[in-house]
Amino acid sequence: MSRTGGKRPLEFPKSSRVVRSSEFTKALRRGGVAANDCLVVFALPHDVPDADGEPSPDESKTVKxxxxxxxxxxxxxxxxRNRWKRLIREAFRLNQTQLPSGFDYVVRxxxxxxxxxxxxxxxxxxxxxxxxxxSQSSADRSSTRS
Structure with a gap:
C-alpha cells in the first residue's frame, strides 16, 4: 500500500517470491539459464517435479x-547487495505483466x-x-530421452 492509501498498480507480494532453499536449488540446477553483461537469470516451470517425482504441494497455482x-x-x-536486490525486484515488479507465466525466476x-x-x-x-x-528446450530434450 502506498502512503496515500491506494494500492500500487503492480505489487511484489510474498506469494510472488521464491523463498524456500529447495526451490532456489531446483531452479539453479534444472532451470534454463541466460546471461548478459550484468545479470544471470534461471527460469524453471512451476510444474517441474521434485527429486521424489512430485510437484511441490505448496506451490500456488494462482501465482503467475x-x-x-x-x-x-x-x-x-x-x-x-541490498541495492542489487532492490533494483532486481523493481525490474520484476514493473515488468511482471510482460513475463511468461508459470515460471520461477532466480536472478543473480x-x-x-x-x-x-x-x-x-x-x-x-x-x-x-x-x-x-x-528451459523449455531442455525440458523437450529430456522428455524425448525417456
Missing part, C-alpha cells in the same frame, strides 16, 4: 510467476559488475525470455 534473488557476498558489502548479478538501473531494466525482460526458451 515468482522471483528469487540471490546475491553472493563477493558482490560487495551489505549496502551494495554477474561478478565484478556495479548495479546500474538502466542496464538491469534494459535487459531483464529479454533475459527472462531467453531463459524460458532454454
Amino acid at each position: 510467476c515468482r522471483l528469487g534473488v540471490t546475491i553472493p557476498k563477493k558482490t560487495g558489502n551489505a549496502v551494495v 548479478p554477474k561478478k565484478d559488475v556495479t548495479a546500474d538501473w538502466k542496464m538491469i531494466e534494459k535487459g531483464f525482460v529479454k533475459l527472462v525470455g531467453r531463459a524460458v526458451r532454454r
Whole structure:
C-alpha cells in the first residue's frame, strides 16, 4: 500500500517470491539459464517435479510467476547487495505483466559488475525470455530421452 492509501498498480507480494532453499536449488540446477553483461537469470516451470517425482504441494497455482534473488557476498558489502536486490525486484515488479507465466525466476548479478538501473531494466525482460526458451528446450530434450 502506498502512503496515500491506494494500492500500487503492480505489487511484489510474498506469494510472488521464491523463498524456500529447495526451490532456489531446483531452479539453479534444472532451470534454463541466460546471461548478459550484468545479470544471470534461471527460469524453471512451476510444474517441474521434485527429486521424489512430485510437484511441490505448496506451490500456488494462482501465482503467475515468482522471483528469487540471490546475491553472493563477493558482490560487495551489505549496502551494495541490498541495492542489487532492490533494483532486481523493481525490474520484476514493473515488468511482471510482460513475463511468461508459470515460471520461477532466480536472478543473480554477474561478478565484478556495479548495479546500474538502466542496464538491469534494459535487459531483464529479454533475459527472462531467453531463459524460458532454454528451459523449455531442455525440458523437450529430456522428455524425448525417456
